[in-house]
Amino acid sequence: MIGGKTIRVWIPAALCALWVVVAATGSWLPLAPNEIHLDRILLPPSSQGLLGYDDLGRAILDRLALGAQTSFLVAAWVVTLSLLIGTTIGAVSGYVGGWVDHVVVRIIDVLLAFPGILLAIALAGVLGPGIDNVVIALSAVGWVGFARLARAQVLAQRQREHVLAAYALGAPARRILFVHVVPMILAPLIVEGTFAVAGVVIAEAGLSYLGLGVQPPEASWGSMIRDGARYMLVAPHMVLAPGVALMLVVLAVNLLGDQLRDYLDVRTRGEMQSAGA
Amino acid sequence: MWLIVALCAALVAGCQPRDDGTWRFGLASAPLNLDPRFATDASSVRVNALIYERLVEFDAQSMPIPSLGAWDALTPTHYRVTLRTPRDVFHNGEPLTSRDVEATYRFVLDPVNSSPHRGALTIIDKIVAPNDEQVDFFLTAPDPIFPARLTLGIVPARLIASGHRFQNSPLGSGPFKFAERPDENRLRVIRSADNQPVEFITVKDPTVRVLKLLRGEIGMTQNDLQPELVRYLEDQGGIDVIRAPGTNFSYLGFNMQDPVLSRRGVREAIARGIDRNAIIQHMWGGAARRAGALLPPEHWAGTADVPNYDYDPEGARRLLKQAGYGADKPLKLTYKTSSDAFRVRLATIIQDQLKRIGIDIEIQSYDWATFYGDIKAGRFQLFSLSWVGVKSPDIFRYVFHSQSFPPEGANRGRFSDSHADYLIEAAEQGLSLEEQAHYYRLLQFYLSYQLPYVPLWFEDHVYAGRDGFRGYAIAPDGNFSALRDVLWVGKTHAD
Numbered sequence: 037m038i039g040g041k042t043i044r045v046w047i048p049a050a051l052c053a054l055w056v057v058v059a060a061t062g063s064w065l066p067l068a069p070n071e072i073h074l075d076r077i078l079l080p081p082s083s084q085g086l087l088g089y090d091d092l093g094r095a096i097l098d099r100l101a102l103g104a105q106t107s108f109l110v111a112a113w114v115v116t117l118s119l120l121i122g123t124t125i126g127a128v129s130g131y132v133g134g135w136v137d138h139v140v141v142r143i144i145d146v147l148l149a150f151p152g153i154l155l156a157i158a159l160a161g162v163l164g165p166g167i168d169n170v171v172i173a174l175s176a177v178g179w180v181g182f183a184r185l186a187r188a189q190v191l192a193q194r195q196r197e198h199v200l201a202a203y204a205l206g207a208p209a210r211r212i213l214f215v216h217v218v219p220m221i222l223a224p225l226i227v228e229g230t231f232a233v234a235g236v237v238i239a240e241a242g243l244s245y246l247g248l249g250v251q252p253p254e255a256s257w258g259s260m261i262r263d264g265a266r267y268m269l270v271a272p273h274m275v276l277a278p279g280v281a282l283m284l285v286v287l288a289v290n291l292l293g294d295q296l297r298d299y300l301d302v303r304t305r306g307e308m309q310s311a312g313a
Numbered sequence: 314m315w316l317i318v319a320l321c322a323a324l325v326a327g328c329q330p331r332d333d334g335t336w337r338f339g340l341a342s343a344p345l346n347l348d349p350r351f352a353t354d355a356s357s358v359r360v361n362a363l364i365y366e367r368l369v370e371f372d373a374q375s376m377p378i379p380s381l382g383a384w385d386a387l388t389p390t391h392y393r394v395t396l397r398t399p400r401d402v403f404h405n406g407e408p409l410t411s412r413d414v415e416a417t418y419r420f421v422l423d424p425v426n427s428s429p430h431r432g433a434l435t436i437i438d439k440i441v442a443p444n445d446e447q448v449d450f451f452l453t454a455p456d457p458i459f460p461a462r463l464t465l466g467i468v469p470a471r472l473i474a475s476g477h478r479f480q481n482s483p484l485g486s487g488p489f490k491f492a493e494r495p496d497e498n499r500l501r502v503i504r505s506a507d508n509q510p511v512e513f514i515t516v517k518d519p520t521v522r523v524l525k526l527l528r529g530e531i532g533m534t535q536n537d538l539q540p541e542l543v544r545y546l547e548d549q550g551g552i553d554v555i556r557a558p559g560t561n562f563s564y565l566g567f568n569m570q571d572p573v574l575s576r577r578g579v580r581e582a583i584a585r586g587i588d589r590n591a592i593i594q595h596m597w598g599g600a601a602r603r604a605g606a607l608l609p610p611e612h613w614a615g616t617a618d619v620p621n622y623d624y625d626p627e628g629a630r631r632l633l634k635q636a637g638y639g640a641d642k643p644l645k646l647t648y649k650t651s652s653d654a655f656r657v658r659l660a661t662i663i664q665d666q667l668k669r670i671g672i673d674i675e676i677q678s679y680d681w682a683t684f685y686g687d688i689k690a691g692r693f694q695l696f697s698l699s700w701v702g703v704k705s706p707d708i709f710r711y712v713f714h715s716q717s718f719p720p721e722g723a724n725r726g727r728f729s730d731s732h733a734d735y736l737i738e739a740a741e742q743g744l745s746l747e748e749q750a751h752y753y754r755l756l757q758f759y760l761s762y763q764l765p766y767v768p769l770w771f772e773d774h775v776y777a778g779r780d781g782f783r784g785y786a787i788a789p790d791g792n793f794s795a796l797r798d799v800l801w802v803g804k805t806h807a808d
Contacts, residue, residue: 074595
């Protein structure tokens with residue numbers, strides 16, 4: 037019987053590990069994601085092609101691996117950039133306060149009031165299709181959540197005794213902020229980061245679905261779903277394979293994020309440990 | 314709870330095909346203009362041909378045949394059209410006379426009205442209607458194919474004078490009369506012969522169109538279906554699928570001013586590097602035929618003997634090597650296409666095939682407006698498009714004459730060749746159809762050698778309809794004229 041911890045932790049961890057491994061090693065695997073075989077157009081799954089072939093006779097399994105690489109790279113870049121930019125802006129805003137904080141908060145409010153994916157679509161549309169521009173567009177809207185969280189955490193941290201002590205000892209503001217404050221707010225930011233990964237994977241798929249992501253013949257799960265949707269009647273495997281992969285990765289990342297949040301929360305960590313014992 | 318049940322019942326009822334005796338015909342794109350003096354898009358032209366009669370129709374060889382009127386060439390520059398008897402009447406009961414023909418053509422020829430059809434009729438010097446049955450067209454120069462230009466739908470002179478808006482309220486003398494257009498995606502007409510209502514419904518997505526056909530929400534559809542969906546429909550019970558050879562010409566265009574593509578050897582290498590037979594067999598499922606020239610072989614000015622470039626990767630590599638390209642110096646080209654999925658799919662196949670002979674293609678797909686703007690402006694190396702509904706060999710001047718660079722014409726590849734110009738002009742000056750056909754055939758041989766285009770294929774026309782419909786015969790140009798004769802012999806009156 038599969039236990040709760042297996043479902044909540046080990047299966048999601050295995051799926052995430054598989055995603056990362058495929059993404060990291062995809063370039064060295066013997067894959068031919070762009071190799072066209074006209075005689076295999078829309079062939080269903082078989083022993084020859086485990087997930088079948090697409091509308092150009094390309095192996096869907098190979099393209100799924102290539103799509104994993106695309107989604108992982110975009111997620112890694114966007115979350116890293118958003119985390120760095122958002123944390124820096126939010127932390128400085130919260131620590132400095134005054135008019136700087138007012139301005140930053142207003143900008144954050146405006147950006148949060150606007151649907152993020154819509155802004156990303158507009159940006160990607162202006163910048164033109166391409167994976168680089170998808171990273172820029174998603175980062176341009178992704179930093180806001182990190183900035184808001186970092187600012188709130190810094191506002192709470194700046195009154196803590198160790199921060200006041202460093203201030204009393206004459207430590208410069210930059211040292212106080214990055215040595216005494218930021219390390220204390222990393223945990224919630226990392227949890228936010230895990231949820232952002234899931235969001236970015238979905239957003240990248242959405243932009244690629246709209247044709248604003250990778251360009252042919254490169255693959256992304258979103259573009260694979262878009263291509264497959266046109267053949268749902270005659271070749272449902274074309275849309276099922278990337279759709280299920282996308283769902284599993286997003287679900288796994290969200291479940292792991294939940295677990296991480298519970299683990300880092302001192303109020304629930306005791307319950308988790310006693311449940312584990 | 315009851316509210317939810319009622320809502321679900323209403324939804325289910327709303328999804329059922331309506332059985333109100335109306336035949337519903339699925340279109341991929343809505344007719345943009347119901348005024349035949351201005352309509353240019355294929356959907357409008359086909360629907361307008363049902364509402365408005367025109368002086369001539371075309372046979373399978375694209376030769377004009379009398380319809381509303383028969384013509385006599387009294388002199389090489391004087392054509393007399395005599396309206397048929399019994400006389401046609403407009404849908405409002407007024408008789409159609411030569412005054413209406415005269416007024417329609419005069420309206421289009423008036424530059425003030427900016428009709429897009431004026432360009433094809435500028436050879437007309439004067440129009441005179443000596444009586445109610447006859448119209449005289451006087452030309453500025455002899456034109457043996459002049460009757461083929463008489464394709465305007467005729468509208469009432471009285472309504473032209475009153476500034477009637479045919480776009481909102483079409484009124485012609487065709488086999489179908491306009492009933493209503495509740496929104497831009499629905500157009501309702503009535504077949505005059507038996508008052509059978511027919512509704513044209515726009516469903517852009519081919520998968521949705523197929524699903525609607527299977528559910529009975531539409532009864533018929535024609536073209537704009539992926540070959541895989543056509544094969545799927547053929548396997549479904551209760552659906553009839555008819556195929557017929559078409560004349561829509563797909564091609565790969567070159568920018569002849571590009572330093573690389575201006576070299577004939579490179580163009581021939583590309584032509585020999587594309588395996589058109591494999592694409593037709595596997596991607597089209599055989600629902601297309603290879604093209605050797607812009608006009609299909611059955612066209613009165615066409616020829617089946619144009620030399621074609623068979624798939625020959627070795628020969629292509631050899632030609633590229635002669636041009637200075639090889640493994641150490643691969644040829645890199647960009648290929649522009651619209652973002653239409655089928656076009657991108659085709660571009661990806663050509664990219665793959667050309668890669669095998671050592672050409673690296675970068676595909677650039679854009680929305681239609683951007684793509685078309687770039688093509689007209691000459692901002693491309695390779696591109697792919699189709700010519701739809703070509704009937705007159707005038708197309709050669711429009712597409713290949715050196716004076717037809719956009720915006721004057723559609724010589725998008727900037728092909729400039731004095732011998733091609735000479736052949737086009739010689740054909741136009743031919744005093745008989747035979748003489749014109751002779752020069753046009755020579756021109757097609759010459760173009761086949763020069764390769765400003767790589768001719769790809771002619772797509773088949775495909776009709777799919779509920780199996781209760783009988784008598785649908787696809788017209789050579791893909792128009793919907795078969796709707797005049799269709800009958801429903803099913804058990805119930807299907808949509």
